[in-house]
Amino acid sequence: MNNPIPLENPISRKAVALISGGLDSMLAAKIIMDQGIHVEGLNFFTGFCVEGHTHAIRTKDRSKTKRNNALWVAEQLGMKLHIIDVIEEYKEIVLNPKHGYGANLNPCLDCKAFMVQKAREWMEANEFDFIITGEVVGQRPKSQRKVSMPIVARESGALDRLLRPLSANVLPPTLPEREGWVDRTKLGSITGRSRHQQIKLANNFQLVDYAQPAGGCCFLTDAYYSNKLRDLWRARGKRDYDFDDIVLLKIGRHIRPHAHFKLIVARDEGETNFLSGYRKEFTYLYTVDHPGPITLIDGETEYRDLELAARITARYSRGKDQQEVKIKVVKPNGRQHEFNVTPFGSADIPDHWFV
Numbered sequence: 019m020n021n022p023i024p025l026e027n028p029i030s031r032k033a034v035a036l037i038s039g040g041l042d043s044m045l046a047a048k049i050i051m052d053q054g055i056h057v058e059g060l061n062f063f064t065g066f067c068v069e070g071h072t073h074a075i076r077t078k079d080r081s082k083t084k085r086n087n088a089l090w091v092a093e094q095l096g097m098k099l100h101i102i103d104v105i106e107e108y109k110e111i112v113l114n115p116k117h118g119y120g121a122n123l124n125p126c127l128d129c130k131a132f133m134v135q136k137a138r139e140w141m142e143a144n145e146f147d148f149i150i151t152g153e154v155v156g157q158r159p160k161s162q163r164k165v166s167m168p169i170v171a172r173e174s175g176a177l178d179r180l181l182r183p184l185s186a187n188v189l190p191p192t193l194p195e196r197e198g199w200v201d202r203t204k205l206g207s208i209t210g211r212s213r214h215q216q217i218k219l220a221n222n223f224q225l226v227d228y229a230q231p232a233g234g235c236c237f238l239t240d241a242y243y244s245n246k247l248r249d250l251w252r253a254r255g256k257r258d259y260d261f262d263d264i265v266l267l268k269i270g271r272h273i274r275p276h277a278h279f280k281l282i283v284a285r286d287e288g289e290t291n292f293l294s295g296y297r298k299e300f301t302y303l304y305t306v307d308h309p310g311p312i313t314l315i316d317g318e319t320e321y322r323d324l325e326l327a328a329r330i331t332a333r334y335s336r337g338k339d340q341q342e343v344k345i346k347v348v349k350p351n352g353r354q355h356e357f358n359v360t361p362f363g364s365a366d367i368p369d370h371w372f373v
Contacts, residue, residue: 031199032056032146033181034137037099039087039235041216041228042152042184047095048223049183050150053200057150059099060137061088064108065264067235075269077288087229094225104136105261112238113257117160117169122244124236126161127169134174141179148179148194154216155185155209164189184208184216237268246272249373253280253317262296269293270314272373273330279317280373281327283334298350303331306344306356310335325357332361 035047037059051057092099111132115125130153137149153162160166167189171180178193186195186205195202208215220228237243246267251257253274270282270289284290290312296302300314301324313331315324328345337343338361347355 030056031148031194032058033148033150033194034141034144034146035059035097036133036137036149036151037061037088037091037097038152039089039091039229040152041213041220041225042154042157044091044095044152044225044228045216045219045223046150046152046183047091047097048225049205050181050200051095051097053204055200057095057097058146059088059092059097060140061099061101062104062108062133062136063101064236065105065261066112066237075288075292077286087235090229100140102136102140104132107136108132109259112259120160120239122239122241123247124238124244126158127166129236130161131170131173134170134176134180138174138176138179147199148181148192149176150181150183152184153182155182155188157211237264243267246373249274249280253277262299266296266314270311271334273367273371274373275326275330275371276323279315279319279323279327281330282314282316283331284311284313297348301347301349303327303345303347305331305335305337306346308335308337308340308343310337310343321355324355325359328357329359329362330367332359333364333367335361337361 033050033055035043035050035057037043037047038061047057047059088101089099111125111128112123115128117125117127120126134149134151141147141149153167155162155164155167161170167182171177174180181192181194181200182189184206185208186192186202187207188209191202194200206219247259249272250259250263250267266282269292270284272280272282274280282293284293293312293314296314300316301319302315303313304310310331311334313327315327319327324347328347331345332338332343335343341360342358343361345357345359347357
């Protein structure tokens, strides 16, 4: 009797997951992994998601958790994560979003299409089969509306290889579902902005201590940060930025007494230590006879501007109630000035100077 011919093993499908570090992308990856599919994660570093970095700088934030949430998610799921620097490529998305901005300077719809496009390129280069994201229908007002989701699939080139496991059952079936690579009955039907169903699902999966950023970790969703970026563009007369700009906009008090220069005044010891690393690139000020902050000057200044900057720096020093405070100014070329100034009072700095 002849031995029966063994059946071919079913093809092992592979998915690439966009991992932001939040709960939704964590759950999406978990749902697909639990169907026996090999999943690897992608995290794209735009420069605007550096929350853990700023927590590490400020003295008052030292008790906060400092971790890369995307790496933490990958560790909890036992999943390989690829972190890819897209700072330069992402500039075009921030500066010229085809679909415009959200409430602030967040180019949400263009951003999502960009991320999925990069994931598609990675998928094709590494012979993976489909892409998964943690998007939920109705959760974001611009990029996660039911009418917006097809735009992301189309403009990214992912088409029906883009699967949103949390909301799959309220969306048309994708290729992985139609071909039986995944079991559609085990996918979600979550909609809206409430987090109750995600939290319940996390409890079912025994996932704890997950990050829940309100708008993701992107600083462009923050009104104060966006105002600082707009101010930077106005002052320089062009819409551009580099990574140092991205970080410095999050650090210190930003005070613009005049259109041609701005001060960045450290708010505590941690920020003073951090901003000291920029002393070779900026004119900077520091107090001589009292503990105080370091202040960077962004822009061109005259002598009287430096004296004004000295009085503002003195205002935030331990000598703010003294009649006179000694301030030293050091320029990038090494030239120094010294001022004995009367500190500004708290009411002497107009509100409109604060960026």
